[in-house]
Amino acid sequence: MSILARDLNRMLNPAQLMRDAGMEPDAWQADVLNSDARRMLLLCSRQSGKSTTCAALAVNQAIYDPGLVLLIAPAQRQSSELFRKVNEVYRALPDVPRIVQESAMRLELANGSRIIALPGTEGTIRGYSGAKTVIVDEASRVDNALFAAVRPMLATTQGRFVALTTPYGKRGWFYEAWEHGQGWERTMVTAADCPRIDPVWLEEERALIGDWQFRQEYGCEFVDTDEQFFASELIEAALTSEVTPLWS
Ligand SMILES: Nc1ncnc2c1ncn2[C@@H]1O[C@H](COP(=O)(O)OP(=O)(O)OP(=O)(O)O)[C@@H](O)[C@H]1O
Numbered sequence: 001m002s003i004l005a006r007d008l009n010r011m012l013n014p015a016q017l018m019r020d021a022g023m024e025p026d027a028w029q030a031d032v033l034n035s036d037a038r039r040m041l042l043l044c045s046r047q048s049g050k051s052t053t054c055a056a057l058a059v060n061q062a063i064y065d066p067g068l069v070l071l072i073a074p075a076q077r078q079s080s081e082l083f084r085k086v087n088e089v090y091r092a093l094p095d096v097p098r099i100v101q102e103s104a105m106r107l108e109l110a111n112g113s114r115i116i117a118l119p120g121t122e123g124t125i126r127g128y129s130g131a132k133t134v135i136v137d138e139a140s141r142v143d144n145a146l147f148a149a150v151r152p153m154l155a156t157t158q159g160r161f162v163a164l165t166t167p168y169g170k171r172g173w174f175y176e177a178w179e180h181g182q183g184w185e186r187t188m189v190t191a192a193d194c195p196r197i198d199p200v201w202l203e204e205e206r207a208l209i210g211d212w213q214f215r216q217e218y219g220c221e222f223v224d225t226d227e228q229f230f231a232s233e234l235i236e237a238a239l240t241s242e243v244t245p246l247w248s
């Protein structure tokens, strides 16, 4: 296939980029890569392949719609891990723009694109604007202030915001967006949906880590945090709008 035909094929079908990098995408991975939604929530089991998918999405963006791509996570170690996957995908692809500058957290391409991994501290994030894509890994553990600092970066670019995570209790902006938010494209992938996770191993894991943690890590359930005294359902059931407050 000529380079032009390959580029055209990847532009029309971005999941092709993952194949070109040597990995056949699962159906949900192909759907995420081929989606043109601007706001995406991925609620996925441990080891289901969510970071790999978003690494391919970041690379596709950087090659075919040059600009700034930011990778964010609660801690630098986690955004570095996503960046490492970006690097792996990029280096596995033939005929891509030359890398003009690189460091442990940053890749700059000859087409002007930059892919930068940042730690989840609000101060560091605020220095960046005009992002084409922002990807937030371990998103349910990213605090609300950071989420609020990230969104304006996309204001001038109509850029894409992708949040990927396992659940982490019934709290925080990711939980709210998943349960009640509007305008999000949602993708949920449990461990049982992942062809690479052995069902026998999964049952052993359930016995090892206990049902509560298993449901969170592998079942995509927003289970209540273990330090919470009352279950969220009980609290919600106890609230009513039918009683007039004594003081308004
Ligand atoms: N479509 C695929 N085909 C083959 N291997 C895949 C595919 N998708 C992901 N993998 C592999 O599965 C493993 C887990 O992928 P990845 O790290 O992206 O998952 P994750 O959901 O981010 O995991 P974690 O919860 O640990 O962060 C990696 O070794 C990755 O290379």
Ligand SMILES: [Mg+2]
Binding pocket: 050, 051, 052, 137
């Ligand atoms: Mg991951």
